[in-house]
Amino acid sequence: YDYDGPLMKTTVPGPRSQELTKQLGDIQNVGAVNFFCNYEDSRGNYLVDVDGNRMLDIYTQISSIPIGYNHPALLKLMTNPNNLSTFVNRPALGILPPENFPDKITESLLSIAPSGMTRVQTMACGSCSNENAFKSIFIWYRNKERGHNTPSEEELTSCMTNQAPGCPDLSILSFMGGFHGRTLGCLATTHSKVIHKLDMPSFDWPVAPFPRLKYPLEEFSQENAQEEARCLEEVEDLIVKWRQKGKPVAGIIIEPIQAEGGDNHASPDFFRNLRNISRKHGCAFHVDEIQTGGGCTGKFWAHEHWGMDDPAEIVSFSKKLLTGGYYQKEELQADKPYRIFNTWMGDPSKNLFLVEVLNVIRRENLLEEVTRSGKALLNGLYELQAQYPGLLSRARGLGTFCAIDVRDAATRDRLLLQARDKGMLLGGCGDQSIRFRPALVFKEYHVHIFLNIFNNVLAQN
Amino acid sequence: YDYDGPLMKTTVPGPRSQELTKQLGDIQNVGAVNFFCNYEDSRGNYLVDVDGNRMLDIYTQISSIPIGYNHPALLKLMTNPNNLSTFVNRPALGILPPENFPDKITESLLSIAPSGMTRVQTMACGSCSNENAFKSIFIWYRNKERGHNTPSEEELTSCMTNQAPGCPDLSILSFMGGFHGRTLGCLATTHSKVIHKLDMPSFDWPVAPFPRLKYPLEEFSQENAQEEARCLEEVEDLIVKWRQKGKPVAGIIIEPIQAEGGDNHASPDFFRNLRNISRKHGCAFHVDEIQTGGGCTGKFWAHEHWGMDDPAEIVSFSKKLLTGGYYQKEELQADKPYRIFNTWMGDPSKNLFLVEVLNVIRRENLLEEVTRSGKALLNGLYELQAQYPGLLSRARGLGTFCAIDVRDAATRDRLLLQARDKGMLLGGCGDQSIRFRPALVFKEYHVHIFLNIFNNVLAQN
Ligand code: FES
Numbered sequence: 001y002d003y004d005g006p007l008m009k010t011t012v013p014g015p016r017s018q019e020l021t022k023q024l025g026d027i028q029n030v031g032a033v034n035f036f037c038n039y040e041d042s043r044g045n046y047l048v049d050v051d052g053n054r055m056l057d058i059y060t061q062i063s064s065i066p067i068g069y070n071h072p073a074l075l076k077l078m079t080n081p082n083n084l085s086t087f088v089n090r091p092a093l094g095i096l097p098p099e100n101f102p103d104k105i106t107e108s109l110l111s112i113a114p115s116g117m118t119r120v121q122t123m124a125c126g127s128c129s130n131e132n133a134f135k136s137i138f139i140w141y142r143n144k145e146r147g148h149n150t151p152s153e154e155e156l157t158s159c160m161t162n163q164a165p166g167c168p169d170l171s172i173l174s175f176m177g178g179f180h181g182r183t184l185g186c187l188a189t190t191h192s193k194v195i196h197k198l199d200m201p202s203f204d205w206p207v208a209p210f211p212r213l214k215y216p217l218e219e220f221s222q223e224n225a226q227e228e229a230r231c232l233e234e235v236e237d238l239i240v241k242w243r244q245k246g247k248p249v250a251g252i253i254i255e256p257i258q259a260e261g262g263d264n265h266a267s268p269d270f271f272r273n274l275r276n277i278s279r280k281h282g283c284a285f286h287v288d289e290i291q292t293g294g295g296c297t298g299k300f301w302a303h304e305h306w307g308m309d310d311p312a313e314i315v316s317f318s319k320k321l322l323t324g325g326y327y328q329k330e331e332l333q334a335d336k337p338y339r340i341f342n343t344w345m346g347d348p349s350k351n352l353f354l355v356e357v358l359n360v361i362r363r364e365n366l367l368e369e370v371t372r373s374g375k376a377l378l379n380g381l382y383e384l385q386a387q388y389p390g391l392l393s394r395a396r397g398l399g400t401f402c403a404i405d406v407r408d409a410a411t412r413d414r415l416l417l418q419a420r421d422k423g424m425l426l427g428g429c430g431d432q433s434i435r436f437r438p439a440l441v442f443k444e445y446h447v448h449i450f451l452n453i454f455n456n457v458l459a460q461n
Numbered sequence: 462y463d464y465d466g467p468l469m470k471t472t473v474p475g476p477r478s479q480e481l482t483k484q485l486g487d488i489q490n491v492g493a494v495n496f497f498c499n500y501e502d503s504r505g506n507y508l509v510d511v512d513g514n515r516m517l518d519i520y521t522q523i524s525s526i527p528i529g530y531n532h533p534a535l536l537k538l539m540t541n542p543n544n545l546s547t548f549v550n551r552p553a554l555g556i557l558p559p560e561n562f563p564d565k566i567t568e569s570l571l572s573i574a575p576s577g578m579t580r581v582q583t584m585a586c587g588s589c590s591n592e593n594a595f596k597s598i599f600i601w602y603r604n605k606e607r608g609h610n611t612p613s614e615e616e617l618t619s620c621m622t623n624q625a626p627g628c629p630d631l632s633i634l635s636f637m638g639g640f641h642g643r644t645l646g647c648l649a650t651t652h653s654k655v656i657h658k659l660d661m662p663s664f665d666w667p668v669a670p671f672p673r674l675k676y677p678l679e680e681f682s683q684e685n686a687q688e689e690a691r692c693l694e695e696v697e698d699l700i701v702k703w704r705q706k707g708k709p710v711a712g713i714i715i716e717p718i719q720a721e722g723g724d725n726h727a728s729p730d731f732f733r734n735l736r737n738i739s740r741k742h743g744c745a746f747h748v749d750e751i752q753t754g755g756g757c758t759g760k761f762w763a764h765e766h767w768g769m770d771d772p773a774e775i776v777s778f779s780k781k782l783l784t785g786g787y788y789q790k791e792e793l794q795a796d797k798p799y800r801i802f803n804t805w806m807g808d809p810s811k812n813l814f815l816v817e818v819l820n821v822i823r824r825e826n827l828l829e830e831v832t833r834s835g836k837a838l839l840n841g842l843y844e845l846q847a848q849y850p851g852l853l854s855r856a857r858g859l860g861t862f863c864a865i866d867v868r869d870a871a872t873r874d875r876l877l878l879q880a881r882d883k884g885m886l887l888g889g890c891g892d893q894s895i896r897f898r899p900a901l902v903f904k905e906y907h908v909h910i911f912l913n914i915f916n917n918v919l920a921q922n
Contacts, residue, residue: 016560020558020560020562020563023563024558024562024563024566026579027563027566027567027571027579027580027581028580028581028582028794029794029795029797029798029801030798031797031798031799032555032556032798032799032802033555033556033557033558034556034557035557036557036558036559036560036562037552037557037558037559037560038559038560039546039547039550039552039559040543040546042546042550047557050560061551061552061553061557061804062553062556062804064551064553064804064805065550065551069546069549069550070546070549070550071549074549075545075549078539078545078548078549079545082501084536084539084540085500085501085503085530085531086500087539087548087810088530088531088532088535088536088539088814089500089503089526089530089531090522090525090526090783091498091500091522092522092523092525094493094494095493095494095495095523096494096495096496096497096498096508096522097481097485097494097497097498098497098498098499098500099477099481099497099498099499099511101481101485101497102481102484102485102488105485105488106488110488118487118488119488119489120488120489121489124585124586125585125586125589125803125804125805126803126804127589127592127644127803128586128588128589128644131588131643131644131645132643132644134645135643135645135661138660138661138662139660141660142660143660151655151659151660155659156655156659159655159658159659159660159661159663160637160652160655160658160668161637161652161668162649162658162663162664162665162666162668163663163665166655166658166659166660167658167659167660167661167662167663168660168662169662170660170662171662176621176622181803182592182593182596182802182803183588183589183592183593183644183645183646183647184592184595184596184644184645184646184649185644185645185646186644188623188645191621191622193799194612194617194620194621194627195797195799195800196799196800197620197621197623197627197628198612198616198617198620198627198628198800199599199600199602199603199604199612199620199627199628199629199631200596200599200620200628201599201628201629201630201631201632201664202620202623202624202628203623203662204623204624205623207621207622207623318804319804322551333489333490334490336490336492336656337490337491337492337493338492338493338654338656338657339656339657339659340490341493341643342586342587342588342642342643343522343523343525343586343587343779343780344525344586349548353549
């Protein structure tokens with residue numbers, strides 16, 4: 001059901017997209033709009049725009065389309081009359097769940113639960129997933145501190161006006177370059193771009209350095225190990241310092257690969273050591289798999305590459321999983337109802353789609369495909385950076401979750417636009433990186449279509 | 462398409478609900494689960510559970526079902542093949558909107574825009590609506606303070622580690638008893654129940670008293686005016702005090718009727734005066750219509766009852782509007798792209814439903830129906846409280862957005878369960894109130910069904 005290649009009719013954005021952007025500009029800030037899409041005509045790996053341009057999509061709606069556009073399995077689900085009421089009647093899941101909810105969750109989210117985790121809480125997006133995961137961590141941490149879960153009278157009254165001890169000065173440790181969302185709680189752990197943070201009140205929470213490694217990792221293992229050790233030491237220092245400040249670190253949040261921040265990798269060893277530090281200091285370890293989860297690294301969760309039985313206390317997800325949410329260890333489960341709660345608590349119509357997505361991933365062995373395409377992509381990037389050493393460097397990746405650095409931001413931005421006009425939709429990340437975020441149905445031959453066209457673009461620069 | 466009355470087969474939760482609750486309990490905290498539902502068989506004002514009980518639903522999924530269950534207009538929309546791709550391909554709206562997005566927004570959200578507001582930003586739930594509204598307010602306020610929108614070098618660097626001046630100590634003033642969501646930013650303005658706030662780090666933001674009025678309002682206008690004046694004075698004091706503390710109030714957030722906090726009303730005069738205070742002190746006025754919006758007060762927005770041309774800088778919505786979001790005045794629009802941004806920025810499939818909901822509201826004159834049913838409901842409540850003065854008091858309401866107080870919390874909770882076993886699904890709010898949150902298709906004869914049964918329940922107590 002895929003098209004056989006890109007097909008360009010205009011430069012992008014074409015005249016119709018420009019017209020619509022102008023129209024929308026009367027209603028919203030449209031500074032971020034790339035172009036308008038024809039989602040009906042989009043298929044598989046190809047996104048079609050309103051001017052009839054058909055582009056190979058290697059960005060997939062900021063990494064959120066799992067199995068391509070208009071996948072027949074998802075369209076079929078829509079035509080099943082038994083599913084209609086799930087779309088039409090959105091329940092308040094926390095109080096009045098539909099009959100099939102436990103089964104659907106078991107069939108979908110629990111079937112891919114990270115090692116050691118038996119409990120999952122659905123949410124509606126990445127931000128509420130992380131915000132509520134933080135809240136679970138704070139509840140757990142305070143109950144540990146108290147030794148019981150009966151708050152004092154002073155806690156009960158002070159919390160109503162945002163004051164300690166009811167609203168304690170707890171913190172979440174995060175990493176420079178990390179991205180965990182943009183609501184104010186999440187934003188206090190996000191440190192990827194100024195534009196996200198400027199002018200926003202925040203919490204005084206510790207920010208550790210994330211290792212800045214040399215690629216390919218195998219070639220620089222000793223230097224990289226030193227850099228990682230430096231960062232780990234800093235993490236411990238910060239935990240101690242913030243405890244002394246009276247703002248103890250209740251949890252550590254980290255991405256298995258820093259995505260928005262520029263596709264920064266670290267070794268499995270780094271994460272195993274960090275996990276141990278979190279244990280040693282009694283902080284919850286929260287792995288944010290919102291962008292890395294769902295199969296794009298060749299395993300369903302990126303943290304599986306660390307090879308651990310007990311990888312974390314909490315793993316959050318969204319994007320390619322279509323629903324947001326987080327897994328947690330039994331002990332992190334909030335002690336009382338209504339502490340982790342909101343009106344919708346997710347959306348069962350997204351769970352319906354997720355069941356089908358997982359079926360397709362299994363039926364079509366998509367994790368193996370991703371591993372295969374990812375190898376071809378990374379090798380292709382290695383060749384291109386050898387061929388254009390003044391332009392490209394630091395090719396890196398796991399599965400198809402790849403990136404490469406460009407000489408500078410301006411050149412990167414120009415390359416992205418030139419590639420787009422030739423039918424390749426790519427995204428940037430960090431200061432000067434290009435990130436690859438294809439769907440799981442991106443095959444080896446798509447890699448070759450990309451490499452050919454990208455080579456042409458580079459040759460012009 | 463409605464049923465003709467409740468029909469009860471078991472007490473609630475029945476055996477099947479209990480079984481499913483047990484099953485779900487292995488995966489999640491189920492302390493808040495009331496019972497499991499059969500959404501296929503639910504229709505109009507009636508919610509059917511998995512044990513075949515059919516209840517008149519006066520709570521509607523925490524006030525989030527606008528025109529009843531399985532409304533034919535919404536089901537029809539699902540069978541239109543042109544709509545399928547909107548459900549199957551969720552776009553990153555901020556960068557790659559679908560072709561019909563400007564038209565759909567104009568046809569739906571803009572057609573009901575509050576007075577003076579031409580711009581609307583969709584979001585996915587009430588919390589991200591308020592969080593992003595706060596962010597718009599902070600950007601606007603800081604640019605006013607600066608006199609331009611070019612941040613200093615120090616701001617650019619300090620914001621990356623959550624420190625001032627880049628992350629300034631700005632505050633949002635909120636009201637005791639208010640509810641604006643549960644992500645950490647929203648939660649700092651929420652003050653309705655301990656269980657929401659306890660153990661959560663928060664911001665030192667000012668909390669003003671909300672008027673505690675006597676009902677019926679007409680009978681106590683003088684005392685109530687005094688109480689409102691007291692609260693307004695306190696608001697001004699807090700604004701001055703927080704400015705002196707170095708945490709200036711950038712915005713004031715308020716619900717037109719405090720919903721979760723116990724259905725607390727204030728007079729149009731109170732809100733007009735508060736609006737003036739916000740203008741005088743240069744704070745943005747943010748009206749949270751997440752629960753009050755959508756027609757349940759007899760006008761589309763509750764703030765329309767204030768009769769103002771320029772009611773606010775920002776009005777946020779969610780729940781019955783199916784999509785989240787907020788309207789804003791032109792000057793509140795963020796100055797640069799990507800400052801107000803996330804992966805999905807709403808969900809076009811919810812906009813599709815909203816267009817139909819608005820059509821139904823207009824076609825069936827539902828705002829008039831609400832006014833009519835609301836009058837019958839409030840009069841009925843007045844009669845009941847006259848009849849049971851030891852049990853009931855403080856009946857109040859606007860449209861069908863009504864509430865009544867019960868002697869104490871334990872009696873309130875018992876009444877709710879007894880009513881449920883007789884086929885009336887109601888919700889509590891505040892410490893001892895019962896709230897009425899029917900759909901807009903709740904007609905006068907539904908009011909009478911309710912009053913009859915509720916009378917029977919009261920007679921037993
Ligand atoms: S915060 Fe996640 S959907 Fe609103």
